[in-house]
Amino acid sequence: MKLEMMKAVRTTPLFKSLSDEDWQDVVQFLHGHSYPPDAYLFFQGDPPEALYIIWSGRVKLVRHTSQGRDVVVTVLGPGQLIGEMAIFDGRPYSMSAITLEETAVVTIARNDLMTIIQRFPEVSFQVILELNRRLRVCNELVRSLAVDRVEQRIARALLRLKDLGGVPAPDGHGIMIDIHLTRQDIAEMTGTTVETAIRVMSRFRREGFIKSYKGKTILLDIDGLEAIARGK
Amino acid sequence: MKLEMMKAVRTTPLFKSLSDEDWQDVVQFLHGHSYPPDAYLFFQGDPPEALYIIWSGRVKLVRHTSQGRDVVVTVLGPGQLIGEMAIFDGRPYSMSAITLEETAVVTIARNDLMTIIQRFPEVSFQVILELNRRLRVCNELVRSLAVDRVEQRIARALLRLKDLGGVPAPDGHGIMIDIHLTRQDIAEMTGTTVETAIRVMSRFRREGFIKSYKGKTILLDIDGLEAIARGK
DNA sequence: CGTTTGCTTGATACGTATCAAAGTTGGTGG
DNA sequence: CCACCAACTTTGATACGTATCAAGCAAACG
Numbered sequence: 341m342k343l344e345m346m347k348a349v350r351t352t353p354l355f356k357s358l359s360d361e362d363w364q365d366v367v368q369f370l371h372g373h374s375y376p377p378d379a380y381l382f383f384q385g386d387p388p389e390a391l392y393i394i395w396s397g398r399v400k401l402v403r404h405t406s407q408g409r410d411v412v413v414t415v416l417g418p419g420q421l422i423g424e425m426a427i428f429d430g431r432p433y434s435m436s437a438i439t440l441e442e443t444a445v446v447t448i449a450r451n452d453l454m455t456i457i458q459r460f461p462e463v464s465f466q467v468i469l470e471l472n473r474r475l476r477v478c479n480e481l482v483r484s485l486a487v488d489r490v491e492q493r494i495a496r497a498l499l500r501l502k503d504l505g506g507v508p509a510p511d512g513h514g515i516m517i518d519i520h521l522t523r524q525d526i527a528e529m530t531g532t533t534v535e536t537a538i539r540v541m542s543r544f545r546r547e548g549f550i551k552s553y554k555g556k557t558i559l560l561d562i563d564g565l566e567a568i569a570r571g572k
Numbered sequence: 573m574k575l576e577m578m579k580a581v582r583t584t585p586l587f588k589s590l591s592d593e594d595w596q597d598v599v600q601f602l603h604g605h606s607y608p609p610d611a612y613l614f615f616q617g618d619p620p621e622a623l624y625i626i627w628s629g630r631v632k633l634v635r636h637t638s639q640g641r642d643v644v645v646t647v648l649g650p651g652q653l654i655g656e657m658a659i660f661d662g663r664p665y666s667m668s669a670i671t672l673e674e675t676a677v678v679t680i681a682r683n684d685l686m687t688i689i690q691r692f693p694e695v696s697f698q699v700i701l702e703l704n705r706r707l708r709v710c711n712e713l714v715r716s717l718a719v720d721r722v723e724q725r726i727a728r729a730l731l732r733l734k735d736l737g738g739v740p741a742p743d744g745h746g747i748m749i750d751i752h753l754t755r756q757d758i759a760e761m762t763g764t765t766v767e768t769a770i771r772v773m774s775r776f777r778r779e780g781f782i783k784s785y786k787g788k789t790i791l792l793d794i795d796g797l798e799a800i801a802r803g804k
Numbered sequence: 805c806g807t808t809t810g811c812t813t814g815a816t817a818c819g820t821a822t823c824a825a826a827g828t829t830g831g832t833g834g
Numbered sequence: 835c836c837a838c839c840a841a842c843t844t845t846g847a848t849a850c851g852t853a854t855c856a857a858g859c860a861a862a863c864g
Contacts (some may be wrong), residue, residue, distance in 0.1 A: 349584070352733060356773025385716045389689035401637075403714075403715045405719055407714060407719070407803060407804065409718075409719045410717045411714065413711055413714060413715075423705050424704075425707055425708065425814090428700050428701060428704050429701055429704050429705070432817075434708055434711060434712075435711070457697070458693065459710075460695060461690065461693045464693060464696040464697065464700065465689070465696065467700055467701055468660050468663055468700060468703065469660060470695065471700065471704065472656075472657050472660050472703065472709060473658055473659045473661070474707055475703060475706055475707055475710060476657065476666055478707060478710040478711060478714060479635060479645055479666060479710060481714050481719060482635075482643065482645060482710060482713050482714055483635045483637060483643045483645075483716055485714060485717035485763065486641075486642060486643045486717055486762075486763030487637055487639070487641045487763065489852090490851080490852070491851095515814075519836070522809090522810065522811090523811065523812095524810080530718075531717060531719065532852075532853085533852080533853060533854080534810090534811085535812085535813090535852090535853080535854080535855095536851090536852060536853075538811065538812060539812090539813085539852095542811095544814090555810095570638065570704060571638075571639060610816075640806060717833060721819070721820090722819080722820070723819095754841090754842065754843090755842075755843065755844095757844080762823085765819080765820080765822080765824080766842090766843085767820090767823095767844085767845090768819090768821075768842095770843065770844060770845090771820095771844090771845090774843095774844075774845095787842095789828090
């Protein structure tokens with residue numbers, strides 16, 4: 341595995357509190373992998389084998405439903421963990437992890453991670469903090485799905501994506517979400533249909549809140565979107 | 573604090589793996605409290621002070637929204653933890669905890685819990701497992717809100733409540749949800765309005781899936797409700 | 805190129821929210 | 835014990851948001 345990859349993992353919240361010696365014990369358990377766009381890291385229902393730490397790229401976590409309508413629960417980027425839940429309780433992955441772009445990850449096999457956790461309580465605590473973060477995000481999503489209208493949910497989703505993958509727009513106006521997302525993805529993130537997602541996004545564009553550039557979305561009026569997210 | 577209360581806490585997943593000696597170290601940090609129905613253990617936005625472990629009664633976790641429509645994220649019963657999230661990351665409680673009935677709890681002050689966690693890694697691991705469980709439940713709720721219709725969401729909510737507070741019905745037919753819930757509560761659990769919740773519940777009653785008894789709900793046809801939850 | 809994949813628009817139907825009003829229940833004090 | 839009040843439940847009429855179905859269009863691709 342590449343040295344720079346290991347260095348990056350070392351600065352991840354999960355491991356940053358380890359001493360250099362302890363880190364040497366951990367390194368031996370790490371493995372590197374990379375995936376093309378639209379690849380599955382694992383499928384919902386698979387037995388938990390490894391923890392994934394994203395090194396580059398983005399991955400969406402998708403909950404499949406029996407009636408074919410999928411739900412994108414979250415999108416994760418560099419430094420974030422995938423598969424922790426299944427790893428710790430040993431039950432099958434409750435969703436699929438699918439790359440949105442070319443993605444490189446570091447994995448730790450389930451048994452190895454268990455060893456690490458027992459040996460280094462600081463790592464345990466970081467896991468607790470990470471699960472906490474996820475839970476807060478998830479609760480907020482629940483609230484949004486329960487009380488907001490589609491328009492507000494999409495505005496919220498765009499603002500969240502900005503925090504995850506936002507870069508200054510190429511022409512200097514606004515912030516570009518540097519993740520390749522289809523309207524279908526946006527629909528699945530917000531619990532609506534492609535058509536509705538398109539209609540809302542089109543209106544946002546007509547009204548000057550966003551624009552498109554090479555398949556990516558540029559946010560032009562963050563304050564305006566925040567106003568919409570709050571319900572006008 | 574009462575002895576039986578302490579004994580119950582000791583058998584909680586959180587502490588059950590502790591040796592008797594270790595348990596003695598922990599006991600000193602426990603405090604008992606009790607609350608009438610409809611009392612707030614804490615408010616959304618309060619700074620995190622303590623972890624609550626329910627000893628008897630039920631508590632709902634409510635996310636307040638700026639527009640007045642609240643969301644009941646979950647209902648918890650004996651043995652379950654309240655407030656862990658805020659305790660660990662130190663940020664304000666992200667929701668309010670409100671008793672549904674007379675409720676007794678054991679609390680551990682934030683600092684004391686941190687001490688316990690550092691001293692006993694087994695407790696840490698149990699916290700991880702508990703957060704895991706919450707996250708799985710939360711993700712399932714997201715899926716349900718995103719793709720199910722109200723009818724299905726309410727069926728699901730009733731089935732979940734059965735697992736939490738189900739007892740054999742007084743007349744032997746069906747299972748009674750032994751928790752005092754208003755239609756408003758059910759609406760807030762499923763992201764709908766009182767009127768719609770009432771209409772759906774009325775239809776369930778007309779069609780023989782449920783009946784009411786002293787303000788509580790009795791499930792008469794579990795299989796039928798499960799079929800509805802799955803989308804007919 | 806033709807074919808696929810994603811985007812867009814329109815017409816229509818359906819589920820659910822909203823507003824309004826009346827009925828029911830349980831508890832409280834006279 | 836009854837009358838009354840507040841909280842909760844119920845029903846109806848109507849409006850609105852969003853899903854669904856159907857088609858056409860553009861861009862990417864092998």
